[in-house]
Amino acid sequence: MPDVKFTVDGKQLTAPAGTLLIEACKSAGIEIPAFCYYPGLSLQAACRMCVVRIEKMPKLQTACTTPVAEGMVVTSESPEIAQARKSTLQLLLGNHPLDCPVCDAGGECELQDMTFKYGAGESLYAEAKNHREEQKWSPVVYFDRPRCILCYRCVRMCGEGMDVFALGIQNRGSSAVIAPNVPAQMSPDHLAHVDCEQCGMCIDACPVGALTSGAYRYKTRPWEMNHVTTVCTHCGDGCKTTLGVRSTSDGAEIVRGDNRDKSGINGDFLCNKGRYAFDFANAPERITAPLIRQTDGRFKEVSWEEAFTHAGRKLRELRDARGGQSIGVLGGNRLTNEEAYLLQKFARTVLGTNNIDHHRTADYVTFAQTLAEQKDRTASWRDTQTIPAALIVGGDPTNQAPGTAWNLRTDVRLNKARLYIANTAEIKLRRQAKAFLQLAPYGYGALAAYLAGDEAVAQSAAADANALTSFRDAVKAEEKLLILIGSELRGTDLRRLIEFGLTIPGARFALLSDYVNSRGAADMGLLPDMLPGFTPVSAPGAFAEQNLPTAPGLDLLEIFEAAGRGELSALYVVNSNPIARYSVDPAALKNTFVVVQEMFFTETAKLADVVLPAANLYEKGGSVTNSYGDLQLVQKAGDRAGVRSDFEMIVRVADKMGADIKSLVPFGKAQPGLRADMGQSRGAQAGEADRHAVWLTANNLEPKLSPFDPWAILDEIQRLVPGYNLLRLQLLSGNDQHLEPEAAASAVTNRRDLVLPSGDTLFTSGTLGRFSATLNETRQYQTGEPLIQIHTAAEFGS
Amino acid sequence: MSEIANSIFTPATAARFDHLVTIYPVKRSALVPMLLYAQDEVGYVSDAVVTEIAQRLDLLELDVRNVLSYYSMLRTKPAGRYNVQVCTNISCMLRGGYEILDHCKHKLGIGHKEVTADGTFSLEEVECIGACCWAPAIQVNYDFHDNLTTVKVDEILETYRAGQGKDVK
Numbered sequence: 013m014p015d016v017k018f019t020v021d022g023k024q025l026t027a028p029a030g031t032l033l034i035e036a037c038k039s040a041g042i043e044i045p046a047f048c049y050y051p052g053l054s055l056q057a058a059c060r061m062c063v064v065r066i067e068k069m070p071k072l073q074t075a076c077t078t079p080v081a082e083g084m085v086v087t088s089e090s091p092e093i094a095q096a097r098k099s100t101l102q103l104l105l106g107n108h109p110l111d112c113p114v115c116d117a118g119g120e121c122e123l124q125d126m127t128f129k130y131g132a133g134e135s136l137y138a139e140a141k142n143h144r145e146e147q148k149w150s151p152v153v154y155f156d157r158p159r160c161i162l163c164y165r166c167v168r169m170c171g172e173g174m175d176v177f178a179l180g181i182q183n184r185g186s187s188a189v190i191a192p193n194v195p196a197q198m199s200p201d202h203l204a205h206v207d208c209e210q211c212g213m214c215i216d217a218c219p220v221g222a223l224t225s226g227a228y229r230y231k232t233r234p235w236e237m238n239h240v241t242t243v244c245t246h247c248g249d250g251c252k253t254t255l256g257v258r259s260t261s262d263g264a265e266i267v268r269g270d271n272r273d274k275s276g277i278n279g280d281f282l283c284n285k286g287r288y289a290f291d292f293a294n295a296p297e298r299i300t301a302p303l304i305r306q307t308d309g310r311f312k313e314v315s316w317e318e319a320f321t322h323a324g325r326k327l328r329e330l331r332d333a334r335g336g337q338s339i340g341v342l343g344g345n346r347l348t349n350e351e352a353y354l355l356q357k358f359a360r361t362v363l364g365t366n367n368i369d370h371h372r373t374a375d376y377v378t379f380a381q382t383l384a385e386q387k388d389r390t391a392s393w394r395d396t397q398t399i400p401a402a403l404i405v406g407g408d409p410t411n412q413a414p415g416t417a418w419n420l421r422t423d424v425r426l427n428k429a430r431l432y433i434a435n436t437a438e439i440k441l442r443r444q445a446k447a448f449l450q451l452a453p454y455g456y457g458a459l460a461a462y463l464a465g466d467e468a469v470a471q472s473a474a475a476d477a478n479a480l481t482s483f484r485d486a487v488k489a490e491e492k493l494l495i496l497i498g499s500e501l502r503g504t505d506l507r508r509l510i511e512f513g514l515t516i517p518g519a520r521f522a523l524l525s526d527y528v529n530s531r532g533a534a535d536m537g538l539l540p541d542m543l544p545g546f547t548p549v550s551a552p553g554a555f556a557e558q559n560l561p562t563a564p565g566l567d568l569l570e571i572f573e574a575a576g577r578g579e580l581s582a583l584y585v586v587n588s589n590p591i592a593r594y595s596v597d598p599a600a601l602k603n604t605f606v607v608v609q610e611m612f613f614t615e616t617a618k619l620a621d622v623v624l625p626a627a628n629l630y631e632k633g634g635s636v637t638n639s640y641g642d643l644q645l646v647q648k649a650g651d652r653a654g655v656r657s658d659f660e661m662i663v664r665v666a667d668k669m670g671a672d673i674k675s676l677v678p679f680g681k682a683q684p685g686l687r688a689d690m691g692q693s694r695g696a697q698a699g700e701a702d703r704h705a706v707w708l709t710a711n712n713l714e715p716k717l718s719p720f721d722p723w724a725i726l727d728e729i730q731r732l733v734p735g736y737n738l739l740r741l742q743l744l745s746g747n748d749q750h751l752e753p754e755a756a757a758s759a760v761t762n763r764r765d766l767v768l769p770s771g772d773t774l775f776t777s778g779t780l781g782r783f784s785a786t787l788n789e790t791r792q793y794q795t796g797e798p799l800i801q802i803h804t805a806a807e808f809g810s
Numbered sequence: 811m812s813e814i815a816n817s818i819f820t821p822a823t824a825a826r827f828d829h830l831v832t833i834y835p836v837k838r839s840a841l842v843p844m845l846l847y848a849q850d851e852v853g854y855v856s857d858a859v860v861t862e863i864a865q866r867l868d869l870l871e872l873d874v875r876n877v878l879s880y881y882s883m884l885r886t887k888p889a890g891r892y893n894v895q896v897c898t899n900i901s902c903m904l905r906g907g908y909e910i911l912d913h914c915k916h917k918l919g920i921g922h923k924e925v926t927a928d929g930t931f932s933l934e935e936v937e938c939i940g941a942c943c944w945a946p947a948i949q950v951n952y953d954f955h956d957n958l959t960t961v962k963v964d965e966i967l968e969t970y971r972a973g974q975g976k977d978v979k
Contacts, residue, residue, distance in 0.1 A: 180872045182879035191879075193872040198857060 018084035027080050034062055034075040042088055045097065045126055047219045048163040049076035052280070052426060053172055056164050060100045061126065064088050072096055094130055101132035107142050107186060108220075109158045117221030119234045123161060124220075142186060149192050149206040151789040152226040152288050153215065160222035162188055166214035173280075175421055175443060178208035190222070194797075205797060209774055210790050211414065212287040216271060216280070227288040227786050228268045232258055237267060240649035241276075241746055243636050244269075244286040245346055245629035246777045248373070248525040249393065249415035250638030251286050252276020252746075255630060255649040262300075263651035266290045266630060277393050277642060277748040279422075283414035284790065285777055290630060292783040293650045298611055299625040300654030311623065316656070316664075323607045323622045324668020327363065330581040330605060331669075336364025336561070340571035340580055343370045343538040344587030344658075345527030346780075348634025348646055350722035351658045352529065352536035353544055353729050354677065355586055358662050361558055362671040363584070366540050366549055366565025367574075371593055372767050374525035374639070375502035376534035380546045380755035382510040383521065391494050391520035392750035393640040396420055399520075401430040401490040405509060406456055407498025407524045410440040411773045413639065416496070416524070417441055432487050434459055434474075435498075449474055449483040456500045460509040463487070492518035499524060499769045503762070522640045526770035527778070528629065532637040535735070535753065540565035541763075545734035546755035554732045567766055568594070576600040582607070586658050587626060589779055591615040593768065607665070609658050612783055625655045628780070632657040634722040635743060642748045643738055660720040667719075679724040814866060818858050823851050827866055837867045841877055845884050854885045882936070890925045890932030892970045894918070895949040898935055901942035906958075910946050911935055913960045917967060930971060950975060 015026045020042055027036035034044050035051070047059035055077045063072035067085040072093065075086075087093065104123065112118045127133060144157035164181065167190065171177040182191040194205040215223045237256035244251045252275070256268030269290045271282040302319030303311040314322075331339060341359040343352055352370075359368045383389050396402070396419035409417035417440075423429040424444045433442050434449040436456070442448035451459055451474050458473035463484055474480045487493070495513045497506065506523070513519040525531055537544035541564035543555050550562050566574055568590060574580045576597070582605040590596060592615040601619050608620035617623050629636070630650045637643050667673050718724075729736050734754035742749045770778055775791040777784070817824040826847065830840040841863065848859045855878055864871045878884050896914055898907040915921055918931050925932040941947035944956030948963070953976055955966050969975055 177870055177872065180876040182876055184880050184882075191872070191875065193870065195875065 016080055016082045016084075018080050018082070018086065020086045021088050025080075029080070029082075031080050032076060033064065033078045033080055033084075033086065036080050037075065037086075037088060044075045044088055045122075045129070046076050047122060047126075047161055048165060050165050050168065050217060052422065053165070053168040056168070059104075059161070059163050061097055063093060063096050063100075065090060065093060097126070098130045098132045101127055101130055102135050102137065104161045105132060105135055106137040106139065107158065108161065109141065109143075111159075114230070115156075115159065115221040116224045116229050117159075117218075121221060122219035144189075147204055148226075149204060150208075150210055150226070151793050152210050152212060152284070152786065153206055153208075154224045154226060154229055155190065155192075156222050156224065157189055159220050160190055161220055162190070163219060165217040165219065166190060166223055169213045169217040170208065172425060173418070173421070174209060174211060174213055175440070176208045178206045179214060200797075207797070209410075209414075210284040210288075210794070212282070212284065213280070216282070216287075225268070225287065227291065228256075231267050232256070238264075238649075239270075239272060240647050241273065242630065242647045242649055243528060243644045244282070245528050245780065246285040246289065247283075247413050247415075247772070248527060248530050248639035249278065249413045250528055250636055250642065250644055251278035251282055251415050252644065252748075253282060253286050255290060257649050262653040264649070265294055266650040275746070277638075277644070278415045279397065279419070281415050281418040283418075284774055285781075285787065288786040288790070289777060289781065289784040290650075291786050292611070292780045293628055293630050293652065295612070295783040295785070297613070297783055298652065298655070299613065299617070299623060300652065302625060303620075303623040305621045319622055319624060320661075320664045320668045323624070324665050324670075326605050326621075327582055327584070327607070327665065328669045331363055334581040337367065337565070338574075338579060338581040339363045339365050339367060339584065340566060340574070340582070341365065341368040341584045342568065342571070342586070342588045342590055343368065343533055345371060345373065345525075345530045345533050346629050347529060347533065347587055347658055348629070348632065348636055348722060349529065349532045349536055349643075349729065350634045350725040351586070351662070352533050352538055353733070354659060354662050354725050356537045356544065357558070357676060358666050358671075359584070360543075360560045362666045362669055362676065364561060366561050366563065367571055368538055368565060369540055369568035369571065369766075370533045370538040371568070371588060371590065371770075372534070373527060373530045373770055374499040374523050374534075375506055375765070375767050376523060376525070376531060376753075377539065377542060377546060377755075377763065378503055378506045379497075379510070379521070379523045380534075380753035381758045382507045383753065384755045384757035386514070388752070389514070389520055390641055390750070390752050391496075391522040392748075393419070393522075393638060393642050394748070394750075395494055395520060395522075395640075396496075397423055398427060399423065399429060399494040400427065400492050401432070402494040402496055403432045403434070403487050403490075403513075404441065404496045405434045405459065405498060406436075406500035407496070408435070408437065408439045408441075409496075409524070412498075412526065413524055414774065420444065430486075430490070432483060434483065436500075447479075447483050447486055449479055450476070457505040457508075460501065460505045460512065463512040464508050465512075488516065490516065490518075493520070495519055495521045497521065497523045499526070499767055502765050502767050525639045526772060528638070529636040531639055531641060532635075535637055535641075535733070535751075536729075540567045540570075544729070544732065545736065546753060547734060548756065548758070551756070553734075567764060569766065572596045572600055575604050578603050580604045585609070585616055585620075586662070587611075589614040589616045591619060609661055611655070612779060614779055624661050626661065627652070627655045627657045631655065632659070632722075634659070635726065637751065641751045641753065643736075643743060643751050644748045645743050645746050657720070659722055659725075663719050673719050677719045677721075677724050678728055679719045679721055814862060818862055819848065819851060823847060831866060838869055838873070841867055841869070841874065842881070845874075845878060845881075849884060854888045856886070888925070888929075889934075891930050892950050892975060893932045893934065894967075895934045895936040895939065897937070897939045897941065897945070897947055897949075899938040899942075901938075901945040902947060905945040907946040909960065910948065910958055910963060913963055914948075914967075917964065931967070952976070 016029045017026050025040050037044050044062045046062040048056040057074045057077045062075040064075045065087040066073050147155045167179045170179045178193045180191050192204050192206040194207050196204045215225050237258050239254050241254050244253045254270045254272040255266045257264045258267050269287045301313040304314050306312050343355045430446040432447050433445040436451045455473045458469040461469045462473045584607045586609045606620045607622045608617045609624045609626045610617040633648050634646045781787050831837050860871050860874045864874045896911040920933050922935045939949050941956050946958050947956040
């Protein structure tokens with residue numbers, strides 16, 4: 013679009029033709045107030061707050077619906093405009109209660125701000141206010157009718173943004189109300205309810221306190237919290253989230269999950285889990301003291317020192333007596349990259365074993381190997397917002413990766429992106445698709461082969477041969493294409509699909525997994541045959557300096573098979589629950605020494621000999637990598653007395669085993685490869701280290717480079733792990749950066765398929781979901797209410 | 811032949827609806843006429859009416875309710891056999907519209923949007939019905955009565971009570 017020149021308040025501005033005046037002014041630093049305008053949603057012009065004077069136009073005009081034009085002369089603030097806005101506010105306040113002192117939005121309210129600015133504190137209206145009682149629309153969405161200013165943001169957010177359409181406007185004039193889709197007269201409890209995905213985006217968009225969150229309402233005030241920006245711990249999208257934290261007698265409690273700054277990779281979006289399901293951290297069931305199993309089989313609370321000494325001594329004895337190959341290590345999908353890296357290094361260098369694995373939710377090894385020696389072929393999550401076309405094979409983003417679904421919907425709405433969806437189920441995203449191909453049951457492999465040119469398998473890919481052909485032709489005609497792959501495709505199928513995609517020069521790939529750091533766990537080498545960066549154990553490359561065992565170890569299932577045969581002397585489990593997940597017979601572990609780092613008494617923790625109470629992702633710092641390979645900073649928000657980070661616990665156990673900690677974690681000065689800015693102790697820059705420490709503290713980071721400092725390991729990751737040559741400033745300033753795997757190509761095509769999708773939906777989240785009261789209540793609500801239809805959409809795909 | 815199986819409407823109305831959806835550039839434009847015809851047939855817009863109309867127009871029930879609640883001439887509860895609508899907008903007001911309304915309230919023993927116990931009459935205070943030249947005016951079902959006095963109103967109500975007025979339902 014060509015640029016146009018126009019004048020606002022005497023300033024010469026330029027903006028592309030078609031830009032809305034309100035946006036053009038915003039870019040130039042001129043704020044025009046608005047309640048109903050919301051970037052990216054359709055225009056409403058309902059609130060009349062954004063009125064400005066445009067020369068040659070007879071009346072004040074709404075800046076939110078006026079595109080800039082050549083030679084336009086605009087006044088954004090004048091006594092006339094102030095008076096108009098003040099009158100608007102008076103009308104709005106005519107029916108607005110004066111309950112700011114108790115309202116959740118108090119202090120963060122756009123109406124409050126505007127009233128302060130334009131001074132409409134006194135009203136000319138004497139009519140009685142139209143009061144209605146507060147309504148509980150669902151466990152997480154509450155509606156306070158009197159506070160509503162009818163800006164329609166929630167209605168558009170729910171319909172256009174979420175494709176749910178649960179909210180509407182009913183009645184007329186001053187009695188108009190926002191109404192949910194389950195009316196009171198049809199509801200069994202005679203109260204109005206919402207049948208929706210419970211994402212809470214309506215609450216986020218609400219400029220006032222009309223829509224409030226069930227998890228947060230009346231708990232605290234915005235200025236009483238610390239706001240920590242970190243990454244959501246739930247699905248593989250890794251949304252940036254801001255946690256509101258408040259001090260308690262035993263730590264710091266998270267009281268709100270929010271998306272305040274909207275600067276993250278997820279833009280405006282947070283889903284139900286990101287917004288409400290932080291409460292597992294506050295759950296009373298958390299283990300808050302180390303436990304050792306006594307000879308009578310019962311757990312006894314012990315001191316940290318005793319627990320570490322016991323675990324370290326036993327592991328050392330077993331390693332020395334029966335060899336490292338007799339020990340298994342299982343890591344989690346919600347560890348930071350630094351912890352995952354440390355865990356595999358601990359397993360390989362201290363325990364001396366390659367028997368290390370994690371619960372895999374996508375085949376990243378094949379993904380990385382197939383894309384070996386390719387450049388710019390992996391997609392960042394950011395691409396889903398802008399790419400002109402996307403092929404989505406398998407998966408169900410709406411339920412498994414809601415942020416991805418949000419971005420794709422937005423891309424379709426704003427950029428007219430073309431989605432091609434192939435799935436065995438009628439996933440919800442098909443409603444935005446240009447073409448939806450219904451696959452035959454288990455038809456993914458056949459589809460991959462068909463796309464790659466094997467006509468013979470057409471029958472087993474899809475019943476409708478014509479649809480299949482036109483689908484392939486349409487996909488092949490795209491020049492820039494995002495190929496988004498669900499975890500259904502693994503091994504040969506995945507390889508084939510990627511190889512087909514590589515024939516399209518502008519195609520980029522992403523493979524969806526289920527947990528916040530599933531990708532990181534694979535990248536960091538929680539695999540029996542792969543070192544970090546998908547480096548084969550047999551060809552360790554840069555890792556040769558660590559003298560690692562070169563024979564592949566046992567995978568997760570083989571570890572438990574070995575235990576069943578009595579060949580497993582010890583099992584070290586960090587943040588994982590394989591017993592429940594893989595339905596392992598607990599008896600298999602009866603002769604194995606089991607150490608478990610865990611938040612809750614999971615099925616696995618119950619079998620442990622030593623239980624070390626662990627912090628969760630909201631209680632530590634580090635970095636995580638999402639499904640797409642985007643690296644982001646995790647910062648410590650909550651805190652709970654009696655728990656420690658997995659990082660610290662691994663180091664302490666290694667120490668008690670007698671390991672050389674300086675070679676495990678290269679902390680302190682003068683370590684080879686240390687890249688952290690240590691500052692200088694003398695000369696012109698003396699004192700820099702102190703300033704650096706101040707900066708680190710201000711940013712919630714560990715100020716000292718101690719053996720428990722994840723940044724010390726980050727140095728090593730950056731130095732040794734292929735594909736992790738990251739930009740530290742980008743990471744530490746809270747921005748995302750896309751990393752491409754740099755795996756070596758492999759001829760091995762028949763790796764064992766150990767991918768087990770989590771089966772999580774919008775309202776479950778593995779172990780964390782089980783201990784989130786809000787999530788459980790929401791799930792019960794969704795399944796219990798007979799008029800709720802959404803849960804049916806939420807259930808499949810598992 | 812109705813396009814909806816088990817339509818709640820009479821075959822004639824169902825056929826009319828089938829036709830209605832075909833004559834607008836977008837289907838949902840048929841919503842308001844459909845609601846009015848449905849109300850004339852059923853007497854009010856019931857939940858079942860909402861469900862079927864939503865189905866016919868590929869709308870969510872919520873969309874139908876949004877529109878339904880906007881228009882005051884659409885009702886979600888049964889009215890009396892004769893729905894007396896008294897205009898109190900400016901012309902009628904100046905010529906005694908409120909007297910007429912109060913008289914009706916007194917005479918029928920019901921208030922705004924209420925129905926007599928025997929279900930014969932219901933009363934509504936409405937905005938302008940377009941009979942300003944002959945104010946004050948009332949509308950009973952679809953019939954106008956103008957240049958009213960309280961005496962005339964009594965006569966009109968008696969006529970209806972005797973079953974001689976037009977009964978659209």
